[in-house]
Amino acid sequence: xxxxxxxxxxxxxxxxxxxxxxxxxxxxxxxxxxxxxxxxxxxxxxxxxxxxxxxxxxxxxxxxxxxxxxxxxxxxxxxxxxxxxxxxxxxxxxxxxxxxxxxxxxxxxxxxxxxxxxxxxxxxxxxxxxxxxxxxxxxxxxxxxxxxxxxxxxxxxxxxxxxxxxxxxxxxxxxxxxxxxxxxxxxxxxxxxxxxxxxxxxxxxxxxxxxxxxxxxxxxxxxxxxxxxxxxxxxxxxxxxxxxxxxxxxxxxxxxxxxxxxxxxxxxxxxxxxxxxxxxxxxxxxxxxxxxxxxxxx
Amino acid sequence: xxxxxxxxxxxxxxxxxxxxxxxxxxxxxxxxxxxxxxxxxxxxxxxxxxxxxxxxxxxxxxxxxxxxxxxxxxxxxxxxxxxxxxxxxxxxxxxxxxxxxxxxxxxxxxxxxxxxxxxxxxxxxxxxxxxxxxxxxxxxxxxxxxxxxxxxxxxxxxxxxxxxxxxxxxxxxxxxxxxxxxxxxxxxxxxxxxxxxxxxxxxxxxxxxxxxxxxxxxxxxxxxxxxxxxxxxxxxxxxxxxxxxxxxxxxxxxxxxxxxxxxxxxxxxxxxxxxxxxxxxxxxxxxxxxxxxxxxxx
Numbered sequence: 001x002x003x004x005x006x007x008x009x010x011x012x013x014x015x016x017x018x019x020x021x022x023x024x025x026x027x028x029x030x031x032x033x034x035x036x037x038x039x040x041x042x043x044x045x046x047x048x049x050x051x052x053x054x055x056x057x058x059x060x061x062x063x064x065x066x067x068x069x070x071x072x073x074x075x076x077x078x079x080x081x082x083x084x085x086x087x088x089x090x091x092x093x094x095x096x097x098x099x100x101x102x103x104x105x106x107x108x109x110x111x112x113x114x115x116x117x118x119x120x121x122x123x124x125x126x127x128x129x130x131x132x133x134x135x136x137x138x139x140x141x142x143x144x145x146x147x148x149x150x151x152x153x154x155x156x157x158x159x160x161x162x163x164x165x166x167x168x169x170x171x172x173x174x175x176x177x178x179x180x181x182x183x184x185x186x187x188x189x190x191x192x193x194x195x196x197x198x199x200x201x202x203x204x205x206x207x208x209x210x211x212x213x214x215x216x217x218x219x220x221x222x223x224x225x226x227x228x229x230x231x232x233x234x235x236x237x238x239x240x241x242x243x244x245x246x247x248x249x250x251x252x253x254x255x256x257x258x259x260x261x262x263x264x265x266x267x268x269x270x271x272x273x274x275x276x277x278x279x280x281x282x283x284x285x286x287x288x289x290x291x292x293x294x295x296x297x298x
Numbered sequence: 299x300x301x302x303x304x305x306x307x308x309x310x311x312x313x314x315x316x317x318x319x320x321x322x323x324x325x326x327x328x329x330x331x332x333x334x335x336x337x338x339x340x341x342x343x344x345x346x347x348x349x350x351x352x353x354x355x356x357x358x359x360x361x362x363x364x365x366x367x368x369x370x371x372x373x374x375x376x377x378x379x380x381x382x383x384x385x386x387x388x389x390x391x392x393x394x395x396x397x398x399x400x401x402x403x404x405x406x407x408x409x410x411x412x413x414x415x416x417x418x419x420x421x422x423x424x425x426x427x428x429x430x431x432x433x434x435x436x437x438x439x440x441x442x443x444x445x446x447x448x449x450x451x452x453x454x455x456x457x458x459x460x461x462x463x464x465x466x467x468x469x470x471x472x473x474x475x476x477x478x479x480x481x482x483x484x485x486x487x488x489x490x491x492x493x494x495x496x497x498x499x500x501x502x503x504x505x506x507x508x509x510x511x512x513x514x515x516x517x518x519x520x521x522x523x524x525x526x527x528x529x530x531x532x533x534x535x536x537x538x539x540x541x542x543x544x545x546x547x548x549x550x551x552x553x554x555x556x557x558x559x560x561x562x563x564x565x566x567x568x569x570x571x572x573x574x575x576x577x578x579x580x581x582x583x584x585x586x587x588x589x590x591x592x593x594x595x596x
Contacts, residue, residue: 194492195586197593207589211582218578280516280578284509288493291505295495 001157002026004069004095006061006084008034010129011100012075014137017043017054018166019158025056028064035060037133046130047137062087071096071117071155078103078263085109096154098145102185103263104178105270110148117150120174122181126242139242142167144181146174176226183231184238185264186219187212189249190285193259193292196250200243203236211281218279222272249289256296261289299455300324302367302393304359304382306332308427309398310373312435315341315352316464317456323354326362333358335431344428345435360385369394369415369453376401376561383407394452396443400483401561402476403568408446415448418472420479424540437540440465442479444472474524481529482536483562484517485510487547488583491557491590494548498541501534509579516577520570547587554594559587 001023005016008029016027016038027043029035038058045052059067065087072095076084081101088097089112096117099106110118124141145159145168152159152170159168171177188199191212195201202208216235220227228234252259265286272279299321303314306327314325314336325341327333336356343350357365363385370393374382379399386395387410394415397404408416422439443457443466450457450468457466469475486497489510493499500506514533518525526532550557563584570577 195589201593205589205592207585207592211585211589214578214582214585280512281582284512284579284582287505287509287512291493291503291509294503294505295499 001070002068003158004028004064004067004072005056005075006064006072007075007080008038008058008133009075009077010127010135011123011125012073013043013129013133013135014045014125014127015073015075015100016056016058017045017052017135019162020054020056022161023158026064026067026069027056027058028061029058030061032060034058034132041133044131044134045137046135047140065091065093068093069095071098071158073098073100075100077101078105078260079258081106081109085113088113088115096150098155099148100143101263102181102260103267104175104182105263105267107148107178115149117154118148119145119155120148120178121145121168122177126245138245142169144169144171144177146171146177148174176228179223179226180228180231180234182264182268183216183219183223183227184235185260186268186282187215187235188239189247189259190261190265190289191215192247193249193253194285194288196254198243199239199245199247203239204243214281215285218282219268222268222275222277222279253289253292253296258297259289259293261286261293265289300366300368301456302326302362302365302370303354303373304362304370305373305378306336306356306431307373307375308425308433309421309423310371311341311427311431311433312343312423312425313371313373313398314354315343315350315433317460318352318354320459321456324362324365324367325354325356326359327356328359330358332356332430339431342429342432343435344433345438363389363391366391367393369396369456371396371398373398375399376403376558377556379404379407383411386411386413394448396453397446398441399561400479400558401565402473402480403561403565405446405476413447415452416446417443417453418446418476419443419466420475424543436543440467442467442469442475444469444475446472474526477521477524478526478529478532480562480566481514481517481521481525482533483558484566484580485513485533486537487545487557488559488563488587489513490545491547491551492583492586494552496541497537497543497545501537502541512579513583516580517566520566520573520575520577551587551590551594556595557587557591559584559591563587 003023003025005012005027019025035058042053042055078101094115098119100121122144126139128136130136249259301321301323303310303325317323333356340351340353376399392413396417398419420442424437426434428434547557
């Protein structure tokens with residue numbers, strides 16, 4: 001089973017390092033330089049004070065369609081996805097594809113792919129990238145995964161082999177699976193980025209907690225029937241469990257990188273518009289993040 | 299005509315320095331130390347590169363009721379007002395009182411005062427306090443003033459004498475006068491404080507401008523019939539004219555001082571609640587400022 005991973009961010013590197021224990025893995029990176037570093041020095045994984053090094057193959061991203069793969073994990077951000085999807089459509093190969101993106105805005109384009117087996121996943125590992133090919137595993141969780149098209153068999157070998165040290169959990173309904181993660185991302189990510197606070201402060205500061213609840217209420221008004229009953233408690237739980245962490249969107253803003261706000265709040269607002277619903281506080285939060293991005297971009 | 303000024307902030311010092319050219323003025327300060335500095339070294343006023351020094355009388359605030367005054371300008375912030383009002387009620391003297399506060403939440407308590415002549419004013423000078431008794435006049439504007447109770451005569455000597463170098467402009471309707479200023483304060487102050495930007499960025503960044511317009515729309519839904527037609531254009535004009543300035547609320551947040559958010563957004567929200575109106579974006583902004591204050595206070 002040949003495994004490809006597109007994207008050399010924290011998640012891509014963690015998947016490459018982990019799966020290369022059992023399968024031949026090639027990780028496709030945006031830069032030639034990163035591919036070279038992985039080839040020569042490997043991926044360094046720090047976890048609970050211990051360091052290990054893994055040596056998957058690595059190549060620049062624009063070459064991925066030349067490699068025959070049985071399955072490909074796509075670990076780029078939403079806004080980097082269109083270019084990858086174009087290449088996937090052009091290729092004559094038809095690997096199983098597993099999409100690891102946050103948000104749900106990729107779901108509509110997934111339908112246009114010719115591939116027989118498509119999966120979406122919600123990654124719950126806490127991983128930071130500390131250097132070109134170095135990652136720090138802060139919290140090992142699991143990867144929730146659901147069939148988008150086809151069936152479980154095309155990647156069941158991976159799911160079975162990787163458990164229990166790198167667990168996957170099959171979910172029956174991809175939509176409610178992604179919605180749960182999206183609710184958390186819609187509340188925690190933009191608020192921590194605008195207010196420049198840790199995840200824990202969102203619930204320890206009573207005014208921020210009210211603000212978080214307001215955003216959650218507007219979110220749930222759009223997806224009420226699909227959202228699980230414990231979604232709000234799950235968000236509070238995540239904030240508590242990851243209290244000292246800075247969210248990915250806060251880190252993006254601080255590092256002047258583009259954020260995933262369009263894939264998260266932008267998607268929620270587009271769904272609300274289709275249902276003729278107004279989400280004034282969430283809309284305001286969207287403008288604030290877009291304004292911060294605009295400022296950083298100037 | 300004996301003039302008292304309660305409050306040794308930028309506005310109080312500017313009024314004291316200016317009016318002491320024509321009237322015997324006593325400025326009442328929160329600290330003994332500031333009163334001493336004013337008594338011994340005067341108030342230093344820097345304007346357009348020129349420095350002048352004025353020598354009004356000065357005394358600690360808790361002594362103001364011992365001094366017989368013809369009129370008193372009250373230049374403390376909204377949240378410092380209750381203590382002053384208690385003293386004013388206890389005093390047997392009945393000077394004309396001119397309230398210089400932002401916002402409108404003081405209007406209800408004003409009704410409980412026994413004084414014959416009450417005025418409210420909207421100060422449009424741009425003044426910064428640079429040291430204990432030093433101010434920097436960045437933009438000389440005017441003071442809009444309106445009768446709250448009584449008539450114009452009790453302070454007409456001041457208004458006439460001070461023009462044209464320190465102009466007052468009489469307004470017929472105190473409510474729409476204060477509303478215009480409050481609209482600007484509701485939009486510019488909290489947004490610049492949360493986003494940590496200058497007044498100019500609010501209109502040069504297209505996303506912040508949308509956010510500002512959203513807040514303005516919610517504000518105007520509460521006061522539609524009282525708000526002048528050009529109120530939004532006036533806000534844009536203020537942002538353009540004071541583009542490099544940091545708003546007073548932003549400075550309060552940066553200096554970890556309490557802000558005037560309750561007198562501004564808190565008042566708007568209470569008025570909206572009375573009319574059963576929801577202002578979700580403005581409410582969210584209120585929570586964010588309260589959260590910032592809570593954080594600074596911790």
